[in-house]
Structures are given as C-alpha cells and as structure tokens.
Amino acid sequence: MDILVLIKQVPGTNKVEVDEKTGVLKRDGVDSKMNPYDLYALETALRIKQNKGGKISVLSMGPPQAESIIKEAYMMGADDGALLSDRKFAGADVLATSYTLSQGIKKIGKADLIICGKQTTDGDTAQVGPEIAEFLGIPHVANVRKIIEIKEKSIVVEMDMPETVEIVDIKFPCLITVEKDIFQPRLPSYKKKLETKDREIKVFSLKDFDDKNEKKYGLNGSPTQVERIFPPSVNNDKEIWQGNSDELTEKLYKKLKDLKFIQ
Amino acid sequence: MAHLKVNQEKITDKEQLIKICPFGAIEEINGKIEIGAACKMCRLCVKKGPAGAIEYVEEDIPQIDKNKWKGICVYVDHVEGNIHPVTFELIGKARELASKINHPVYAVFIGENIKDKAEEILHYGVDEVFLYDNKELVDFRIEPYTACFEDFINKIKPSIILVGATTVGRSLAPRVAARFRTGLTADCTVLDVKENTDLVQIRPAFGGNIMAQINTPNTRPQLATVRYKVMSAPQRNDEKSGKITLMDIEKEKLNSNIEVISVTKKEKEVSISDAEVIIACGRGVKSQKDFEMIKELCDLIGAQIAVTRPLIEAGWADAKRQIGLSGRTVKPKLIITCGISGAVQFTAGMRGSDCIIAINKDEKAPIFNVAHYGIVGDLYEVLPRLIEKIKVSKGA
Ligand SMILES: Cc1cc2nc3c(=O)[nH]c(=O)nc-3n(C[C@H](O)[C@H](O)[C@@H](O)COP(=O)(O)OP(=O)(O)OC[C@H]3O[C@@H](n4cnc5c(N)ncnc54)[C@H](O)[C@@H]3O)c2cc1C
Ligand SMILES: Cc1cc2nc3c(=O)[nH]c(=O)nc-3n(C[C@H](O)[C@H](O)[C@H](O)COP(=O)(O)OP(=O)(O)OC[C@H]3O[C@@H](n4cnc5c(N)ncnc54)[C@H](O)[C@@H]3O)c2cc1C
Ligand code: SF4
Numbered sequence: 001m002d003i004l005v006l007i008k009q010v011p012g013t014n015k016v017e018v019d020e021k022t023g024v025l026k027r028d029g030v031d032s033k034m035n036p037y038d039l040y041a042l043e044t045a046l047r048i049k050q051n052k053g054g055k056i057s058v059l060s061m062g063p064p065q066a067e068s069i070i071k072e073a074y075m076m077g078a079d080d081g082a083l084l085s086d087r088k089f090a091g092a093d094v095l096a097t098s099y100t101l102s103q104g105i106k107k108i109g110k111a112d113l114i115i116c117g118k119q120t121t122d123g124d125t126a127q128v129g130p131e132i133a134e135f136l137g138i139p140h141v142a143n144v145r146k147i148i149e150i151k152e153k154s155i156v157v158e159m160d161m162p163e164t165v166e167i168v169d170i171k172f173p174c175l176i177t178v179e180k181d182i183f184q185p186r187l188p189s190y191k192k193k194l195e196t197k198d199r200e201i202k203v204f205s206l207k208d209f210d211d212k213n214e215k216k217y218g219l220n221g222s223p224t225q226v227e228r229i230f231p232p233s234v235n236n237d238k239e240i241w242q243g244n245s246d247e248l249t250e251k252l253y254k255k256l257k258d259l260k261f262i263q
Numbered sequence: 264m265a266h267l268k269v270n271q272e273k274i275t276d277k278e279q280l281i282k283i284c285p286f287g288a289i290e291e292i293n294g295k296i297e298i299g300a301a302c303k304m305c306r307l308c309v310k311k312g313p314a315g316a317i318e319y320v321e322e323d324i325p326q327i328d329k330n331k332w333k334g335i336c337v338y339v340d341h342v343e344g345n346i347h348p349v350t351f352e353l354i355g356k357a358r359e360l361a362s363k364i365n366h367p368v369y370a371v372f373i374g375e376n377i378k379d380k381a382e383e384i385l386h387y388g389v390d391e392v393f394l395y396d397n398k399e400l401v402d403f404r405i406e407p408y409t410a411c412f413e414d415f416i417n418k419i420k421p422s423i424i425l426v427g428a429t430t431v432g433r434s435l436a437p438r439v440a441a442r443f444r445t446g447l448t449a450d451c452t453v454l455d456v457k458e459n460t461d462l463v464q465i466r467p468a469f470g471g472n473i474m475a476q477i478n479t480p481n482t483r484p485q486l487a488t489v490r491y492k493v494m495s496a497p498q499r500n501d502e503k504s505g506k507i508t509l510m511d512i513e514k515e516k517l518n519s520n521i522e523v524i525s526v527t528k529k530e531k532e533v534s535i536s537d538a539e540v541i542i543a544c545g546r547g548v549k550s551q552k553d554f555e556m557i558k559e560l561c562d563l564i565g566a567q568i569a570v571t572r573p574l575i576e577a578g579w580a581d582a583k584r585q586i587g588l589s590g591r592t593v594k595p596k597l598i599i600t601c602g603i604s605g606a607v608q609f610t611a612g613m614r615g616s617d618c619i620i621a622i623n624k625d626e627k628a629p630i631f632n633v634a635h636y637g638i639v640g641d642l643y644e645v646l647p648r649l650i651e652k653i654k655v656s657k658g659a
Pocket of ligand 1: 006007008009035037038041059060061062091092093094095097101115116117118119120122123124125126127128129224226229303446447448449466468469473474475477
C-alpha cells in the first residue's frame with residue numbers, strides 16, 4: 001500500500017506578538033519545526049505500515065529550508081520524500097496551496113491513502129486536506145480519531161463529531177485528516193538518522209507540473225488576501241462587585257448573558 | 264504577475280529590513296536583498312520598510328462582475344435533522360449583512376425528511392430555504408453533499424456563504440470552495456460587508472496570538488466559516504416569513520465512495536484542557552456533596568468542573584481535573600472560580616483564560632488580582648440564586 005503524508009514547516013513557536021505601533025510581528029528567533037499535528041499523521045502512516053506493509057512518502061510545499069522536516073520524517077521512518085519549492089508558489093492561500101500540492105501529488109504518483117494533520121499551528125485553517133481531496137477528485141474524511149480496519153480496497157475509520165462518533169468505510173484512493181492523539185508520535189531515531197543521511201529529497205518546481213499556468217499558483221492563484229494583521233484585543237476589564245446576594249446574582253447573570261454563555 | 268520589486272539602492276538598513284518579515288522570507292544573498300519562497304505577500308515589508316525599498320507591483324487582472332452574485336446564504340448544519348444552533352446565529356449575522364447591501368437571505372438545507380425542520384427556519388427571518396431532500400442524503404457524506412451545494416450555487420449564485428465551523432462545516436466548506444476556485448476564510452470572529460459586496464473577514468491565527476483581516480476581492484461566492492457561540496442568534500418570530508423551495512438533483516450526482524456504518528452518541532468529554540467553559544472549585548466548597556450544586560450549574564451553562572489541589576488531596580475529584588502548576592493548564596473562554604483563594608500555583612494554570620470571574624467572600628483574596636470580574640460574596644448565596652434564574656429563563 002502506498003501512503004502519502006503531507007507535512008508543513010511552521011514557525012518554532014506561535015507565541016508571536018504584534019508590535020502595536022508598527023504592526024510588525026515579533027517572534028523569538030526564526031526557528032522552524034514540523035507542524036506538530038503532522039507528527040500524528042506520520043505516526044498513523046507508520047503504524048499502518050507496521051501492520052500492512054507498504055511505502056510511506058512525505059510531501060511538503062515550502063521554502064528550500066523545509067527540507068529539514070523531510071529529513072526529520074526520514075528519521076521517524078518515512079521511505080521517500082519530495083519538496084515543492086518555487087518562488088512562484090509564494091503568497092499562497094489555502095486554495096493555491098492545495099492546488100500546488102495536488103499537482104505535486106500527481107507528479108510523484110498517486111497514493112492509495114493520503115494523510116494530513118488536523119490543522120497547522122500558523123495558518124490554522126484545517127482546510128488544506130479537504131481542498132486537496134477535491135482537486136484530486138477523491139473522497140475524504142476529516143477528524144479521524146481511530147483507524148479501525150484496513151481492508152483490501154478500503155479503510156474503516158472512526159470520525160469525531162461534536163456529539164456523535166461515526167464509523168465510516170471509505171474506498172481507496174482517499175484522504176483523511178487525523179486528530180491529535182490518534183497515536184503517540186515516536187521520536188526521530190539516531191540510527192535512522194545515520195541510515196538516511198544521504199537519502200535523496202526530490203525537489204520540484206512549477207516547470208515540473210502538468211499545469212504550468214502561473215495564474216493558478218502563489219499569490220496570483222489565491223482568491224483570499226490578507227489585508228492587515230493586528231494584535232487581538234485582550235480583556236483588560238477589572239471590576240469588583242460588592243453588594244447583597246441578589247444584586248450580585250443579577251450582575252453575574254447579566255454578564256453571562258452579555259458574553260453569550262447563557263442563551 | 265503581481266510581485267515584489269526590490270530597489271536595492273533605497274535600502275538603508277538591511278538587517279532591519281530582514282527583521283520586518285514575519286515569515287523569514289527576506290534574505291541577503293551576495294550582498295543583495297532577495298525575497299524567497301517563504302513570502303506570504305503580507306506586504307509588511309512594503310509598508311514598514313524604508314520608503315520605496317520594496318515595491319508591490321500589481322498587474323491588471325480582469326475584474327469579475329459582482330452584480331451577478333446576489334444573496335447571503337447560510338448552510339443549515341444538522342445531524343439527522345437536528346439543526347445545530349450555530350445555524351441560527353449565522354442567520355442573524357446574514358440578515359445584518361444583507362440589510363447593508365440590500366440582498367436576500369437564503370438557507371440551504373441538505374438531508375432526508377427535513378421538510379418539517381425547514382419550517383422552523385422560517386421563524387428566523389430567512390427569505391428562502393432551498394431544500395435538498397433525498398434518501399441518499401440521510402447521513403453526511405462528502406461527495407453527495409458537495410454535489411447539492413454545487414447545484415445550489417450554480418442555480419442561485421449567492422454572493423456570500425456562511426458555514427458553521429462544526430465537523431461537518433469544516434469538511435464541506437473547503438470542498439465547495441475548491442470546486443468553485445474561490446476563497447474560504449476559516450473561523451471568522453468578525454464579519455462585515457463593503458458596499459461592493461466584498462466580505463470583510465477577521466480571524467485569529469497562530470493559535471489566537473494574532474488577528475488577520477482577510478478579503479476575497481475577485482472571486483464569488485465568498486465563503487467563511489464561523490464557530491459556534493461567536494455570533495448572536497436572533498429572536499425567534501412567532502410568525503413565519505419567506506418560503507421553502509424544493510430543489511431537484513440528478514440521482515447520479517449523489518453517488519459516494521463512503522459508507523456510513525454506524526453513528527453512536529458520545530460519552531461526555533472529561534478533558535478540562537479543551538473545555539470552553541470551566542467552573543473551578545476550591546476549599547470554599549465545604550463538602551463533596553455540594554458538588555451536586557456546582558454540577559447542576561455546569562450542565563446549565565455547558566461547563567466542565569475543575570478543582571484546586573487541596574480538593575484532589577481530599578479525594579473529592581479525579582486528578583485530571585486539577586488546575587495549576589502541578590495540574591493542567593487551561594485557557595477557556597470563561598472560568599468561574601468558586602471559593603478559591605488564588606495561590607500563584609493555581610493561577611499559573613489559568614491566567615490565560617479569556618474571561619475570569621471569581622467568587623470569594625474575602626475581598627482581600629489574591630484571586631481578585633487576576634479576575635476580570637470579582638464577586639465579593641458567599642458562593643452558597645450567589646450560586647443557588649443564579650441556578651434558579653437560569654432555569655427560569657430556560658423555561659424549565
Ligand atoms: C494570519 C494568516 C491567516 C490566514 N488565513 C487564511 C484563510 O482564512 N483562508 C485562506 O485561504 N488562507 C489563509 N491564510 C493562508 C494559509 O494559512 C496558508 O498560506 C496555507 O498555505 C496553508 O493553510 P494552513 O496553514 O491553514 O493549513 P491547514 O489547512 O491548517 O493544514 C492542514 C494540513 O494540511 C497539510 N498542509 C498544509 N499546508 C501544507 C504545506 N505547505 N505542505 C504540505 N502539507 C501541508 C498538513 O498535513 C496540515 O496538517 C492565512 C495566513 C496567515 C498568515
Ligand atoms: C509546589 C506546589 C505546587 C502546587 N500546585 C498546585 C496546583 O497545581 N494547583 C492548585 O490548585 N494548588 C497547588 N498548590 C497549592 C496552592 O499553594 C494552594 O494551597 C491551593 O491552590 C489553595 O487552594 P484553595 O484556593 O482551594 O484553598 P484556600 O487557599 O484555602 O482558599 C479557599 C478560599 O475560599 C474562600 N471561601 C471560603 N468559603 C467561602 C464561601 N462560602 N464563599 C466564597 N468564598 C469562600 C476563602 O475566602 C478562601 O480564599 C501547590 C503548592 C505547592 C507548594
Ligand atoms: S510581503 Fe510579507 S512575507 Fe513577503 S517578504 Fe514582505 S514581509 Fe515577508
């Protein structure tokens with residue numbers, strides 16, 4: 001079975017702050033790491049491989065430095081990896097990112113099962129997985145919290161809904177996005193690090209794709225535009241209420257209602 | 264192609280310029296400043312860098328005719344016909360936006376045997392409910408639901424579509440957006456509309472550490488998801504208004520490679536780390552049986568119960584429910600502390616909460632230093648009255 005895991009490089013910390021005067025993001029260092037939610041996706045693939053055999057590839061879109069997360073995936077046990085990197089991909093929103101990744105997937109050869117993380121810690125939209133599935137014309141199931149069975153032609157998974165749990169059977173090829181805690185991710189191994197030290201990372205750019213229309217990638221292929229970035233307003237309220245119990249209850253009730261905790 | 268042009272001679276301080284980019288996309292290569300593939304086109308370097316150093320060069324792109332797209336549509340989120348309340352909240356928002364640009368408000372409802380439920384929506388001020396009622400649609404499966412949505416958009420051409428950020432909505436909306444190659448903004452907390460029908464979307468990113476304003480300037484429809492309890496639901500009118508329109512769709516479009524095997528109700532989650540609302544109890548709660556009162560309040564406002572360490576030591580609750588240095592860190596939208604003094608070891612685990620309400624009878628208790636709203640009073644006086652009030656308002 002061929003499994004493809006999509007991994008993204010994200011800033012090492014999401015503790016960014018916006019300088020109120022200049023509007024510039026302040027970050028401690030420029031460290032990056034693999035999106036923590038993607039570790040669960042990779043672990044899911046590794047567990048499936050342990051049981052059923054097969055090959056695990058990883059794919060990422062990002063700047064050349066993103067090779068480091070592919071190396072990390074090798075150290076965890078991925079067999080093969082590719083990076084999609086091109087200046088023409090810069091400024092991509094979800095649509096352009098998903099389209100680029102779907103073209104990359106066609107380039108490296110379709111997989112039976114594609115696994116994405118639930119979301120990232122930077123863009124944080126959780127939309128890339130379903131959009132890729134659409135571009136590839138395959139079914140998807142999001143919020144998978146358990147793999148129940150791998151069959152010949154399909155996979156049975158448990159999907160986490162707000163009030164229910166649904167068990168569904170999806171035919172291959174398909175895409176799933178997995179919840180955190182589906183499996184505990186393993187640590188990269190030193191032995192694997194040595195073994196995979198010279199393993200190739202394929203790098204593809206726009207000229208390698210079937211669809212070379214520049215208008216579909218990067219900023220030009222992005223229907224959404226970030227117009228402005230600013231710090232969230234913090235709750236600076238400070239009120240101390242005193243009085244008799246009826247007055248206090250009334251105030252508390254009203255506050256809970258204003259804040260919509262009571263419908 | 265729109266791109267950034269670097270005017271090397273106008274750069275006064277390279278280091279400074281490189282630091283401006285939040286995504287580390289500005290690099291110095293052989294003494295020259297270059298923009299790399301990590302660029303997100305946020306254009307901060309254009310605005311904040313030395314004047315003219317980095318220029319945003321836009322190419323003329325054909326503009327779409329926005330007048331061809333009319334109406335603000337809400338997706339009716341449901342499981343087995345039970346409408347999720349986020350739907351009504353979005354209808355309220357849709358009405359507000361629609362009145363600014365003089366558009367109709369629509370709802371699209373996809374499922375099986377849902378005609379009766381659709382009637383209910385007419386109590387909330389929707390002009391037209393478009394109904395896809397078919398036995399293939401009994402469970403949510405991505406392909407047939409997307410097919411109905413596609414059919415609806417092609418026939419009605421709404422300008423804006425609002426979808427609840429539920430499990431279903433977060434799965435369905437991106438699929439629809441990709442099919443129409445249009446923009447989708449996730450988890451919006453503020454929505455407004457411009458005269459030209461462009462939706463102004465504000466959303467948190469980087470785990471809530473920054474806010475971004477996002478626009479979808481040249482594609483339609485514009486899609487946005489919104490979480491539950493972010494917008495306010497409108498009052499239900501006694502009278503119905505608007506109409507229900509039954510939509511036809513070819514059966515072949517409702518095929519799916521997914522088979523739903525079972526749907527089971529979940530036991531309630533116990534994790535306080537993910538809870539949006541928490542009621543935390545300290546030693547001011549006199550006995551374990553008083554938890555009954557606290558639990559009753561929890562059920563009324565959808566809260567999880569948490570405790571301070573002494574209550575764990577007393578064996579009153581499971582250790583998973585302890586907040587603090589040696590317990591869990593929580594960051595709910597609301598935490599109400601009852602009879603908690605506010606030791607630093609406790610507050611270390613909950614200071615980051617969006618809204619902190621503290622009830623303590625000692626006005627000098629340090630918890631009042633971290634609380635947004637401090638109630639100086641006896642929890643045994645305030646909480647029973649509050650419970651009574653909420654019950655009355657719910658008509659129970
Ligand atoms: C502040 C801010 C707000 C934004 N808001 C929006 C918005 O509302 N709408 C919008 O369309 N765009 C938005 N963007 C742009 C968008 O977040 C990213 O540019 C987009 O590339 C990826 O989306 P994501 O990080 O949300 O991924 P998610 O959809 O959260 O990622 C889910 C999974 O998809 C896979 N994946 C995602 N990206 C990659 C990648 N590059 N390579 C390999 N696998 C990947 C991973 O498995 C990941 O776990 C925003 C950007 C910023 C900086
Ligand atoms: C290394 C270390 C780690 C620790 N880690 C943790 C931790 O992770 N979590 C934690 O919680 N603690 C921790 N502690 C303990 C912490 O220091 C405090 O002792 C503890 O938080 C106090 O709990 P409390 O507020 O419930 O009790 P108290 O401090 O006894 O406070 C009770 C409060 O209730 C009020 N009260 C009494 N009756 C009423 C009433 N009828 N109505 C309203 N108010 C009333 C009183 O005025 C008082 O302020 C740790 C301590 C150490 C040394
Ligand atoms: S536009 Fe934004 S992301 Fe691109 S180089 Fe400038 S600051 Fe960096």
